[in-house]
Amino acid sequence: MAEQAEDSAVQVVPYDRGWPNQFLVEAADLHRELGDLVAGLEHIGSTAVPGLWAKPIIDIMLGTHSPNPPSQRLIDDLHALGYRYQGEDGRRPGRFIFHKRQGGWCNLSLVPIGSHLWDDNLNVRDYLAAHPEVATTYSAVKRRVAALNTGSPQGYQDGKRAFVDGLRRTARDWATNTRWGPRPTH
Numbered sequence: 101m102a103e104q105a106e107d108s109a110v111q112v113v114p115y116d117r118g119w120p121n122q123f124l125v126e127a128a129d130l131h132r133e134l135g136d137l138v139a140g141l142e143h144i145g146s147t148a149v150p151g152l153w154a155k156p157i158i159d160i161m162l163g164t165h166s167p168n169p170p171s172q173r174l175i176d177d178l179h180a181l182g183y184r185y186q187g188e189d190g191r192r193p194g195r196f197i198f199h200k201r202q203g204g205w206c207n208l209s210l211v212p213i214g215s216h217l218w219d220d221n222l223n224v225r226d227y228l229a230a231h232p233e234v235a236t237t238y239s240a241v242k243r244r245v246a247a248l249n250t251g252s253p254q255g256y257q258d259g260k261r262a263f264v265d266g267l268r269r270t271a272r273d274w275a276t277n278t279r280w281g282p283r284p285t286h
Contacts, residue, residue, distance in 0.1 A: 110256040112153050112246040119147040122158050126206055130162065133177050139163040140213045144221040146242070149228045153239035157205040161221050163213030167194050170210055183208055192217060219275070220268050226280065227271035234270075238263065 123143040131138055140163025146154030164170075170178075175185050183198040183206070195217050196210040211217040228235045241263045249255035274280065 110155060110246045110249060110253055112242045113156055114153055115149075115151050116147075116156070117150075119143075119154075119158060122204055123148070123160065126158060126160060126204065129181055130160070133181050134162075134174070137164075137174055137177070139165050140218070142222065142225075144209075144225050145207075146238075148225050149235055151232060151239075152228060152235045153242050157207055160206055160208045161218065162208055162210050163218060164210060165213060167212045167215070170196050174210075178208070220272065223271035223275045223280070224268055227267070227274050230274075234267070238267065 120143065127141050127143075130141060140161075142148075142161040142163070143158070144161045145157075145159025146152045147156075147158050169188065170185070178185070178198050182200045182202050184200070186197040186199055189195040189197055189209075194211060194215060198208040198210070200206040200208070209217075209221075211221075228238065241260055245256055245259035249259055
């Protein structure tokens with residue numbers, strides 16, 4: 101996996117068929133270390149969608165049965181796997197973030213299983229997989245925004261926000277209209 105500094109320009113690369121396997125290796129480590137603390141574990145984000153350009157960072161969603169911040173035990177167990185607690189996402193309350201930047205780059209989101217945060221991530225992932233033309237459009241948006249926001253990870257996020265917000269609404273409607281149900285990856 102390509103290594104990049106945390107504060108460097110955003111790197112968006114073509115889909116890598118190795119990303120699902122990287123998730124599976126990480127998922128096995130998480131299951132082994134966390135045991136019964138894992139209520140659900142999903143590969144989400146752009147690296148989970150075949151053909152979609154992405155930052156070379158595996159996004160993982162860890163489901164819990166509680167909307168509360170992570171326990172010290174969970175923080176410590178994740179720390180043992182190389183994850184560093186970043187706190188609650190200021191834009192999406194109820195989502196708690198961990199980053200791993202050695203031995204494979206990963207972002208882990210801790211969210212209540214079955215919450216709108218949980219469902220939205222699965223809806224978007226599966227909608228994009230089912231609609232490759234939308235994934236192609238999203239890839240172009242990501243490449244354009246990354247080129248315009250060199251050196252600014254926050255600028256990259258802000259630059260694609262309108263597209264992602266619309267995508268989230270479309271995926272939610274699609275899931276409702278098709279009676280789609282979350283399809284777990286692990």
